[in-house]
Amino acid sequence: MLLSTKGDYGVRAMIDLAKHEGEGPVQRAEIARRRQIPEAYLDHLLAQLRRDGFIRSTRGPAGGHQLAKTPDEICLLHLLESLEGSLAPMQCLENDDPQEEAICGQDWVWQEIYDDMRAKLASVSLADLVEHEREHERERATAARYVI
Amino acid sequence: MLLSTKGDYGVRAMIDLAKHEGEGPVQRAEIARRRQIPEAYLDHLLAQLRRDGFIRSTRGPAGGHQLAKTPDEICLLHLLESLEGSLAPMQCLENDDPQEEAICGQDWVWQEIYDDMRAKLASVSLADLVEHEREHERERATAARYVI
DNA sequence: GGTATTCTCGACCATTCGAGTCAACATTGT
DNA sequence: ACAATGTTGACTCGAATGGTCGAGAATACC
Numbered sequence: 001m002l003l004s005t006k007g008d009y010g011v012r013a014m015i016d017l018a019k020h021e022g023e024g025p026v027q028r029a030e031i032a033r034r035r036q037i038p039e040a041y042l043d044h045l046l047a048q049l050r051r052d053g054f055i056r057s058t059r060g061p062a063g064g065h066q067l068a069k070t071p072d073e074i075c076l077l078h079l080l081e082s083l084e085g086s087l088a089p090m091q092c093l094e095n096d097d098p099q100e101e102a103i104c105g106q107d108w109v110w111q112e113i114y115d116d117m118r119a120k121l122a123s124v125s126l127a128d129l130v131e132h133e134r135e136h137e138r139e140r141a142t143a144a145r146y147v148i
Numbered sequence: 149m150l151l152s153t154k155g156d157y158g159v160r161a162m163i164d165l166a167k168h169e170g171e172g173p174v175q176r177a178e179i180a181r182r183r184q185i186p187e188a189y190l191d192h193l194l195a196q197l198r199r200d201g202f203i204r205s206t207r208g209p210a211g212g213h214q215l216a217k218t219p220d221e222i223c224l225l226h227l228l229e230s231l232e233g234s235l236a237p238m239q240c241l242e243n244d245d246p247q248e249e250a251i252c253g254q255d256w257v258w259q260e261i262y263d264d265m266r267a268k269l270a271s272v273s274l275a276d277l278v279e280h281e282r283e284h285e286r287e288r289a290t291a292a293r294y295v296i
Numbered sequence: 297g298g299t300a301t302t303c304t305c306g307a308c309c310a311t312t313c314g315a316g317t318c319a320a321c322a323t324t325g326t
Numbered sequence: 327a328c329a330a331t332g333t334t335g336a337c338t339c340g341a342a343t344g345g346t347c348g349a350g351a352a353t354a355c356c
Contacts, residue, residue, distance in 0.1 A: 002150045002237040004314065008252060015253045028332075036251060041316055047333070059332040060324030076257060089150040103184060104156060105163045105281055109224060109272050113265050120264075124257050133253055153344065175302075189345055195304070207303045208353030 002087060003080070009037045010045040010083035011076070011129070017055065018071040018130045025057075025064025045083060052082040071130060077121035087121075089114055150235060151228070157185045158193040158231040159224070159277070165203065166219040166278045173205075173212025193231060200230040219278060225269035235269075237262055 012035040020026050028046065032039040046065055049055045056068045067074075080087060088094045092104045093114055160183040168174050176194065180187040194213055197203045204216045215222075228235060236242045240252045241262055249255045 001239060003239075003258070005239075005316095006314090008238060008240070008254075011254050012251070025331095027330095038316065040318070043333075044316090050333095057332060058324085059322070059330085061330045062325070063323085063331045065332085076254065090156065091149060091151075091153075092156075102284075103160065105277055106156075106159050106224065106272075108280060109268065109277075110151070113268055116264060116268075117261050120257065120261055124254075129253055129257075132256060136250075152342090173302095177302090186345065188347075191304075192345090198304095205303060206353085207301085207351070208355095209301045210354070211302045211352085213303085 002089060003084065006045060007080045007084045010049060011079055012037065013042060013045060014079060014126055015129050015133060017065060017067050018126050021067055025066050027064040048082060071127035072125045074126040075122050076124040077118055080121065150237060154193060155228045155232045158197060159227055160185065161190060161193060162227060162274055163277050163281060165213060165215050166274050169215055173214050175212040196230060219275035220273045222274040223270050224272040225266055228269065
């Protein structure tokens with residue numbers, strides 16, 4: 001598994017914040033409930049996202065979290081690298097240790113896969129994820145009408 | 149990290165067997181030495197490769213391991229899926245649990261990446277890996293001549 | 297038949313990582 | 327003052343990773 005729950009939950013949280021952009025701070029508890037994330041665990045993910053400048057948080061009553069950039073300025077690659085650290089699919093691509101690569105034998109295949117993967121992730125913005133979710137919701141609503 | 153040492157070591161071992169095809173059984177100790185794999189650990193990987201029909205093993209003096217198919221009949225995808233189990237990059241792609249996917253929000257991106265990855269891995273054969281290694285060796289030999 | 301050689305299989309073990317939980321503390325609106 | 331909220335670090339618990347080890351089985355060779 002390349003992505004842990006950090007990358008999954010963290011992106012879910014960011015989608016939630018993007019969907020409620022302009023409505024003031026969104027509280028941890030709301031995000032956790034809507035996106036089915038353990039509240040205490042979400043803390044750590046928000047902390048990381050804050051450290052890397054993706055969100056701003058305010059304390060006190062009516063406090064919460066909001067995006068620090070617009071959704072189309074945030075790409076999935078940067079989000080995931082913030083949450084997960086490196087996304088390298090195998091150890092020998094982590095640092096370019098030529099000794100390790102020399103004996104590995106399949107590193108060149110994975111280097112290509114890694115490059116393609118990063119390119120794809122860089123091309124998807126948070127705005128795209130929100131848009132995709134909205135479309136999905138519309139589809140489900142339409143399907144529901146037919147079922148009724 | 150998508151690949152553990154199993155996928156790394158196991159493929160190294162297969163490359164070694166492919167390189168010594170037609171020379172009779174290759175012993176565990178030789179593979180381990182040449183490819184820098186802990187000998188006792190290699191046992192488990194060879195066992196898995198045997199179970200899945202990639203190699204045949206013979207016991208006794210002058211015993212060892214050899215390929216059960218030709219190198220061009222074996223693709224990297226099948227090798228790695230034998231050694232690692234599923235290569236799914238995130239949990240919600242593992243089984244197609246529609247409930248999990250509905251809330252995930254980035255599954256569609258990863259589904260595309262996963263498909264591309266599998267296609268690439270399926271297109272690379274063990275013969276390709278050996279050929280690539282031989283080329284690499286020739287390059288290094290040429291470079292060495294210039295250094296001298 | 298005995299012995300050396302090699303693979304085979306399962307049990308065991310140490311360390312790290314993933315996924316959380318929790319309590320104490322800081323900040324701020326009312 | 328106090329209640330609501332975020333912030334932080336310490337802690338836990340189970341599973342996975344990356345091995346090691348020993349008893350046993352097969353087989354070639356003398």
